[in-house]
Amino acid sequence: LERWREAGGVPPAGADEETALTAMLAAAYPAEPxxxxxxxxxxxxxxxxxxxxxxxxxxxxxxQPERILVGGWAGLQLGTRFLETVKGYANAYALTYPAARVVIDMGTLGPDAVTVGAAILPLADFFGRGGRRAEAETAEEQPAWASTVREREAH
Structure with a gap:
């Protein structure tokens, strides 16, 4: 957006970044003929x-990721129009082997992807334990004589 302003672009006065990006896209690709x-x-x-x-x-x-997902409000606005171009540049600039193994795609969680992803972390941990609660660890300090008694019992 700053580059557009520097080059003479005119975003709406007092507009936030999302509105200014929408205005820049509308200026570049007018909806009406x-x-x-x-x-x-x-x-x-x-x-x-x-x-x-x-x-x-x-x-x-x-x-060498398996997947790169484009998301967020800016990614969703730009990605629908430019994702294929971005993929082309990524493949041109990346090493051939890792570039052939990555998928670059649009995220499906919408503009709040970071928030949604963070909210899923506790659920992933819960399901990773098979739906069981985490066992509370009891790390009570044992008296010195207890280890001596255990050693004598072993003999």
Missing amino acids: GPEPDPTALAVLAETAEYLGAGFADLINLF
Whole structure:
């Protein structure tokens, strides 16, 4: 958004980031046939897609993930239009072997993916234990004589 402003783009006055991004997308890709697409917005969005692809390539090269999911309010707005372009740049910039094994896709949890994912962690832990509660550990300190008695009983 800052790059668009610097290059002469005009977001709505007093708009938050989400509204400004929506305005930039509308300027680049007008819904109605009348207005011409804003070339500045188009250039900034194309540059952004390349930068995202290069960033994904870095993640792929460093961590070799099985999947990268694009989400959040900005990801959902940009991803529907640019995901294939971002994938192309990621594949071009990443090493061939790890790039062939990663899936880049849109997240399905909506703009609140981080919150939803964090809320699922306790459930995953619960189901990981087979639906049982965690056993409370009783780490009471034993008196010194107790270990001596246990050793004598063993003989």
